[in-house]
Structures are given as C-alpha cells and as structure tokens.
Amino acid sequence: MFGLLTISIVIYGITWYLERRHEDIKRQVLRNPVESMGIISGVTAYKGKGVTVKYVVNQQKFEIKPSVTTKFYNSVSIGDSVAIVYSKTDPDRAILKYELEKR
Numbered sequence: 001m002f003g004l005l006t007i008s009i010v011i012y013g014i015t016w017y018l019e020r021r022h023e024d025i026k027r028q029v030l031r032n033p034v035e036s037m038g039i040i041s042g043v044t045a046y047k048g049k050g051v052t053v054k055y056v057v058n059q060q061k062f063e064i065k066p067s068v069t070t071k072f073y074n075s076v077s078i079g080d081s082v083a084i085v086y087s088k089t090d091p092d093r094a095i096l097k098y099e100l101e102k103r
Contacts, residue, residue, distance in 0.1 A: 025093050025094075025095065026095055026099070028087050028090065028093045029085055029086060029087045029093050029094065029095055030085075031087065031089075032087050032088040032089050033085045033086075033087070033088070034057075034085065034086055034087070034088045034091075035083060035084070035085050035097065036055055036057070036083075036084055036085075036086060037055070037081050037082070037083060037084065038053040038054060038055035038064075038081070038082055038083075038084045038094075039053065039054050039055070039079065039080070039081060039082075040052065040053055040076055040077065040078055040079065040080045040081075040082060041053070041054045041063075041078060042065075042078065043073065043076070043077070043078060045073070048067050049067065049068050049069070049070055049072075049073035050065055050066065050067050050068060050073075051065070051066065051068055051072075051073070051076065051082075052064075052065050053065075053066070053082060053084060053094075053096065055084055055086070055094065057086065057091040058091070060091070062086075062091055062092055062094065064084070064094050064095070064096075066095065066096055066099070068096070068098075072096075072098055082096060082097075082098075083096070083097035083098070084096055084097060085097050085100065
C-alpha cells in the first residue's frame with residue numbers, strides 16, 4: 001500500500017514537472033517569437049508519440065523532441081518539413097507551430 005502511494009506521488013510529480021517545463025518554454029518562445037521551418041529527422045511511438053525536428057538558426061543546428069498528438073504523428077514522415085516557432089533571444093527554445101494552432 002505504501003509503495004503504491006509512493007509510486008503514484010512520484011509519477012504525479014514527474015508529470016507536473018514536465019508540463020510546467022513545457023509551459024515555461026512556450027512562454028519564453030511567445031515573448032520573442034520567430035517562425036521557421038524544421039525537418040523531421042525521427043519519429044517514435046515508444047511511451048507515447050513523438051518526433052525529432054532539426055532546424056538551423058544563424059548557421060547553428062538545433063533539435064527538439066516534442067510529444068505530438070496521434071493525428072499529427074500519423075500525418076508526418078521522416079524528411080517532411082514542419083513549421084516551428086523559436087525564441088529570437090534563445091533559439092534553443094522552440095515548439096512546433098501546430099501546438100499554437102491546436103487550441
């Protein structure tokens with residue numbers, strides 16, 4: 001019983017942290033947004049759907065690995081171009097543009 005409670009608390013804590021981290025990144029990006037394009041270089045379905053997107057800003061390469069919806073996951077393949085939005089002041093902070101449009 002105690003072990004189950006502990007596991008539940010740990011899982012809740014990790015989920016809360018990841019959601020908060022994503023919202024912080026999104027807030028930073030929206031303070032100084034720049035739209036660009038990225039290339040899907042990988043897809044994964046292990047423990048949820050996700051993609052790897054590579055993009056270049058001022059000849060510097062960056063990569064994001066966001067979780068995505070099943071609909072988005074099923075509509076893209078490796079090599080496809082996708083719209084991203086990154087922070088002008090910190091290009092390492094980026095989100096997929098569809099995340100802004102899905103709400």
